[in-house]
Amino acid sequence: MPGNTIGERFVLTSFGESHGKCVGAVVDGCPAGLEFSEADVQKELDLRRPGQSIVTTQRREEDIVEILSGVFNGRTTGAPIGMLIRNADKDSRAYEAILNTPRPGHADLTARIKYGEFNDYRGGGRFSGRITASFVMGGALAKKLLADVLGIEIVAYTLEIGGIKAENFSIEDARRNRYSNEVRSPDPEVAEKLRKRIIEVRGQGDSLGGIVECVALNLPVGLGEPVFSSLDSDLAKIALSIPAVKGVEFGSGFGSARRRGTENNDQYRLAGGKIVSPTNNAGGILGGLSNGMPLVYRIAFKPASSIAAKQGTVDVSKKEETELVVPGRHDPTVVPRAVPVVESVTALVLADHALRAGIIPPVLRKEGNPP
């Protein structure tokens, strides 16, 4: 597959561009019988939508989803579910300037070389962060499936931006607070610090990187397929598919590289008849399989590449060095908008593996269905 499709049994195909007509998603493999409507998608898309606050881009988009297929009488039918949002507010003129002068940190140059002059460069085209809207469409379905059938909950939040880190919070804090502040922090006080810092850096025409942490609760034991489709393999793969991501780590992650085995091993105990570990350095995954503890992983985002500063580049048509001021309206940091995207991709992988493991049945029968 050339790269716009992911999953085995819960499969997302993504299409669309930043400044084309639309961004779309087709999900194949969703069991029949799940209650699902545009509202389920819209609420997730709204969390990702730009133009919501001062800390994100001023580009305004409605991003109203239309379900094209696969739902009948308010429930999924087992057929593929097509979803679409039309691109409304797009101003491509500014991008003419970058046709021949690739923006540092963006895919402009690599895409130009790979696809020749045919590449749709407007707004980053297929390489834009906007395509993550299709991840959210598919993720909304996956989330609902996981929640309704297995009671799985996925909670992502901003762990840090520009070095300012949330450190004292519970998963309960995160669940309650992350979507109540515009930076998606689990801690309202940290949120306020982040807001100020982002506005400050924005005023300087610069941008900030950060880290999103994601926790998934109530996972059954045994999700994941060794060797190459281990749960962490598939999560890492999809995480790196999000634009601007440069790293991923599970549990104690890179920190474990500096630990000893006696510190890092999670020993087992019994608690209420269940085998648990008081520590969770494994991040909920052992041997590529979920172990019943919370899944915990972190994704590193680089600072947004579109900055106001003048940067050195090369005019590829003239083959000469030049300077560029990146056009368009941009996020000073992609991290807050990435939080629902991270929840979505996590849901896509978990739904896929729950179906692979036979834990979610192919039809969600209510009871005693004929015939």
Next chain:
Amino acid sequence: MPGNTIGERFVLTSFGESHGKCVGAVVDGCPAGLEFSEADVQKELDLRRPGQSIVTTQRREEDIVEILSGVFNGRTTGAPIGMLIRNADKDSRAYEAILNTPRPGHADLTARIKYGEFNDYRGGGRFSGRITASFVMGGALAKKLLADVLGIEIVAYTLEIGGIKAENFSIEDARRNRYSNEVRSPDPEVAEKLRKRIIEVRGQGDSLGGIVECVALNLPVGLGEPVFSSLDSDLAKIALSIPAVKGVEFGSGFGSARRRGTENNDQYRLAGGKIVSPTNNAGGILGGLSNGMPLVYRIAFKPASSIAAKQGTVDVSKKEETELVVPGRHDPTVVPRAVPVVESVTALVLADHALRAGIIPPVLRKEGNPP
């Protein structure tokens, strides 16, 4: 696919267990016409082999490879290439003890729950680090293909173990030194420090984690397929398939999360008619595509889970808490032996993407082949 196969156009299928008869690999998609023999595989396997020195496990294995198919008259034929090493030195008796008492940090418990009492627990079975021998078999083929056809060179090395880090070295140092010392360090002085540290910790019955860095040189621009098969997505996926890996990062990686855009963007310059960037924070990947700069990424390994210390566990048959001393002979750190494995998995992904991109032809004709 249930997880033991990876790749699209250069496809590795892995089979075998730690204490079963063998570890094997089948590679499908290798172009016809590549010179290839057992010696090409053996030299790579020898780099991974246990029992080489004081810093790795004392288990002695010959690991002599047999090519089963796909090679005729010293060249690949286009047919799938089967490869096999027989397991020679295996002592499974010690593992009876762990049948019902899962080892902390290992897959024993998750595998037991996923596969029931049918799981081959001996030596970790399918979850053992030993299965990476199959990655090396496939990787040896991929490396040779990349080197012979495209001049691509892959150099991995131990960046740090237990917090002791190599910091002043060039890629040339790494190329020359890494396989001249038993810890696979690019710096002989650091190597000596690491050796002492590992022996010390080994004496304490404990283990150490570390980081492997991998560089690939001479990549063409445009390897990778957006969105979900981006080059970093596929490298991250296969990296997390290596046992004991807990994180992966590209270029400035997690460090980029604490940077500003002005610091992290790699600006472009012309150098000898080629577009280059003086910095390489991107690690050679933009928009999921190789950008012509060296590919640089790092993989975090947790400390080896098998330690001499007594650990808490649960007897799953009796459902009661107990303690366990892990049996068998083990590595105090997996990092040195992981270095050739990291080179192998990198080669597998690059070979796959070079074939996907049509950069390697399906037949490596010498010239003017009839008919």
Next chain:
Amino acid sequence: MPGNTIGERFVLTSFGESHGKCVGAVVDGCPAGLEFSEADVQKELDLRRPGQSIVTTQRREEDIVEILSGVFNGRTTGAPIGMLIRNADKDSRAYEAILNTPRPGHADLTARIKYGEFNDYRGGGRFSGRITASFVMGGALAKKLLADVLGIEIVAYTLEIGGIKAENFSIEDARRNRYSNEVRSPDPEVAEKLRKRIIEVRGQGDSLGGIVECVALNLPVGLGEPVFSSLDSDLAKIALSIPAVKGVEFGSGFGSARRRGTENNDQYRLAGGKIVSPTNNAGGILGGLSNGMPLVYRIAFKPASSIAAKQGTVDVSKKEETELVVPGRHDPTVVPRAVPVVESVTALVLADHALRAGIIPPVLRKEGNPP
């Protein structure tokens, strides 16, 4: 993959239902640089469209295609190409009747059992012949790619319907005549006989089966990948994906089962420096690979299952036997409308294999593209 996606390097994902909002297609893997517009799709859709003549269903649909993505400045960009037709003329009321009384010969019963009461039964839902419009959308792109880059031409036609067979015609006749008559016959005289026969049977409330033959010209040698992705394997797979198809044969096909080797082997000759065979019992495929001779294969369609006659069925809600008169407007034979569908699926497989074989480059550069 759950079944709505096909191909490896030229990949079609199909979605939509007979009486839902739309039928759609996403094609991933099309090289950048191909000239492509809605007109290229529309002309193929128009050949498949119902309501064209007396011999097909009276249901009138406009089937106007919209390209959603992947095309910029009149050429493909390398990004996935989304395409959509809205369902206009649908009258689902009649189908209420069949909710509980499955129509003989249709998927109503099997879909009901597989997907429960959630199945979209209206007009056959996902199992309707209408979904082949998505095959035609993807096929239009594949056909254009094959024609523009390789000069491959695909010609399908009605070989027989209801036992009336075209026997004396050349490929040139087929190319010229098949779309000039409403039954898609290569022979205008046979076309007239077929037309009369179909109208007669239609008047009797009955239906007819038939055979479509498909020829592809100018194939390079070596398309196909042994063993399980042989060219005939992949053509057979997609042929059987067309509703109402019950068989497929290549070259002398089932006839070869009654021949001797001396009769059936195609001996080789030289003609103009090329190796050819005066006979083509192989149908252009040897060992699963195209051999440079015309690809020739035939697909058997059963008589349309929707007939006016009263038929025995079972009320699945009451679990009792009953009778049914199938509602809706229907084709007395699906064969004429299947002809462009067969061309489309053939093109999809050939485009996929041409890309797999590296015969079509990933970018169709005009010449000397910068950089």
Next chain:
Amino acid sequence: MPGNTIGERFVLTSFGESHGKCVGAVVDGCPAGLEFSEADVQKELDLRRPGQSIVTTQRREEDIVEILSGVFNGRTTGAPIGMLIRNADKDSRAYEAILNTPRPGHADLTARIKYGEFNDYRGGGRFSGRITASFVMGGALAKKLLADVLGIEIVAYTLEIGGIKAENFSIEDARRNRYSNEVRSPDPEVAEKLRKRIIEVRGQGDSLGGIVECVALNLPVGLGEPVFSSLDSDLAKIALSIPAVKGVEFGSGFGSARRRGTENNDQYRLAGGKIVSPTNNAGGILGGLSNGMPLVYRIAFKPASSIAAKQGTVDVSKKEETELVVPGRHDPTVVPRAVPVVESVTALVLADHALRAGIIPPVLRKEGNPP
């Protein structure tokens, strides 16, 4: 995937050549807990083995299978199952002659062009009928899984050879008789006629084609995934992967093309509370899904291409016409040996779809497994 792997959830990878070291198979996805041993494979391989009687090739091979992995304590573990037979009796000298003079009806020419001079031409190499031994290895596992878990039985037999057809027999006759005669006929009298006819044609240095029919009993309703992974699509794909196959048809097949809807539709009745159809023109498949009736399909084999007669060919090195007498020992018809192969490929597809549908669980627990 380049073509040597098939399936989604029960996945066979095949490797090996006719005159190389071995033929091998790796099956991934088999549930843990199935009793399985070499004897289960050997009995199937013995049915396919050459040199059994006068009607097949005189090449003698032992074909003793070795299970390499995935079985522990007599049961599958959930890990991939590697299997191997070594090639014993191979005499490649005769094939030197055909290096440059491709045999009519074989893959020699197409393989030579696709893979260049690197192709392993000895005995047909990867294109030999001998590779179907790997289908049988995987099929033996699939058959046992289907029988043990679902009670599915697969019965293939020779329907006709050289125009001599078995016409009066029951499935019970086929089950009892097919492996009691060397031509695999369901009817002992027809078997005797076939035997004489084959010996006669063999004496003339010629060969015969034929048809294998395959029936699968006790299928659950709903196997198959629309659209492109319909049950008939996947069966057709794998059928055409068997060397010498030129056609496949389901139920009334090509015959249905000459019928009317009133004749061909299978009307429904109730029988013992189950919905059945007195006729089975559908061959057990509606809308690509199994319908609970017996699966019935037929595969057409061309006459064996290796015949004693002198045939016209081209010397590809000299580019001149020449004549060839095919060397080696050969089957006068491949049909009898294909019968167990057809059963095997049918089992592979059914096992895959039973796993996709969640009808076979991922672990075959006996009862109350801890933990």
